[in-house]
Amino acid sequence: MNSESTKTALVTGANSGIGFEAAAQLAEDGWGKVILACRSEAKGDDARAKLEARTGKDCFEVLAVDTSEVASANAASDQLRGRGDTIDFLLLNAGATATQPHFNADGVEITWASTLVGHHVMTMRLLADGVLSPDARIVITGSEGARGNMPGLDVHDIDNVAADSFGGDRVAAIDALAHIKGPYDFVFMNEYVTAKVVVAWWAAALARKLPGGMTVNAVSPGSVINTGFARNMPAMMRLVMMPMMKVIGPLMNMAGPIEPAARRYLDAAGFGDDVTGNFFATARKNKAVGKMGIQTWPEYFTDQDSQEVGFDAVVKMTGVPFPAQVQIVARSAA
Ligand SMILES: NC(=O)c1ccc[n+]([C@@H]2O[C@H](COP(=O)([O-])OP(=O)(O)OC[C@H]3O[C@@H](n4cnc5c(N)ncnc54)[C@H](OP(=O)(O)O)[C@@H]3O)[C@@H](O)[C@H]2O)c1
DSSP states (O other): OOTTOOOEEEEETTTSHHHHHHHHHHHHTTOSEEEEEESSHHHHHHHHHHHHHHHOOOOEEEEEOOTTOHHHHHHHHHHHHHHTOOEEEEEEOOOOOOSSOOBOTTSOBHHHHHHHHHHHHHHHHHHHTTOEEEEEEEEEEOOGGGGSOSTTOOOOOHHHHHHHHSTTOHHHHHHHHHTTOSSSOOOHHHHHHHHHHHHHHHHHHHHHHSOTTOEEEEEOOOOBSSSGGGGGSOHHIIIIIHHHHHHHHHHTTSOBOHHHHHHHHHHHHTOOTTOOSOEEEESSTTOSSSSEEEOOOSGGGTOHHHHHHHHHHHHHHHTOOOOSSOOOOOOOOO
16 A cells, blocks of 8 residues: 555554554555544553554544443444544454453443444444445454364354254354353353354355445454463463463464564455455464465354354344445545
8 A cells, every 4th residue: 555545444452462563554554544443542542652653654543442332332433423534444353351251231241242242333333324435344353263173262052052042043042152141151262262253254244235345354363472362361371371372382383473463454454355254264274373264164154044143143232233224435535
């Protein structure tokens, strides 16, 4: 992208880790405006100062949003519409984990809510309000662990939960899991990887609903050790396992640096119109860094019924459906 670009990107979770790095790379690549969507104005202002210092660019703006709350996502969407922004790249990167269950105002557990609730609400609102450009690229952050083959991370068996407790209704099963009302004890990393399966389904189903020209993909940045992601983990994991991973992770292609992780998002922003509805993660099945590729394994990622179920479950969690009418705005000048 050239330095004259007027294209606008919005990055959630831009004050830390991979979101911060992505915001920096977008500015360095010449994006005209990069909106730092952070939990509070103070965090956004702090990130803006650091990003300006790193990049030498003054293209950053701040937007406060708590991505786990419907009301906050609505308020942030109101602000964007009021500012007259047109977003070309919507990067839904924010995500949190917590070792003990915490819940949003609607009873959705925070691991699920932070990655699904506000991101869904904002996307629906921006579509309805004509804030996305006609060739917008939407990327939502997935996880390597959603594939169910990372040691110690178990994806909940949604089909079994539906069959055993909800008469086969998988939307109800996902909604119960997100409220920690399923049959599983709360294990935060299992909640995390199951929520990220729903992220991939959400993106695939949304791709079929978007107007032609817009795309959406779920993209795992790969495994990165030096982010804030571990801050809420138990002491044993933070103080013993994570430092160990820093040493052996790169040797085993199970963890890597932050720059290529963020670069995956920017690569996805450049995909053509025909690349949509996919879940991208590390191409090699049992690795967590390196070249990314479309995930067709396990089969649940490509099953259309499951994808629609995932989308419908997020609609149920938020009470916000796909808009009856999508407004298409004129494309921002190149
Ligand atoms: N690190 C990895 O190995 C890895 C691997 C696969 C996927 N991911 C995903 O990558 C994304 C970024 O994670 P990271 O590793 O860069 O971790 P990080 O440094 O902790 O960054 C997470 C960002 O999300 C924000 N966030 C979390 N909950 C939020 C909420 N309710 N409202 C607003 N912002 C919220 C955080 O804001 P605060 O500072 O205010 O909490 C922070 O800016 C996440 O979706 C994560 O699941 C990470």
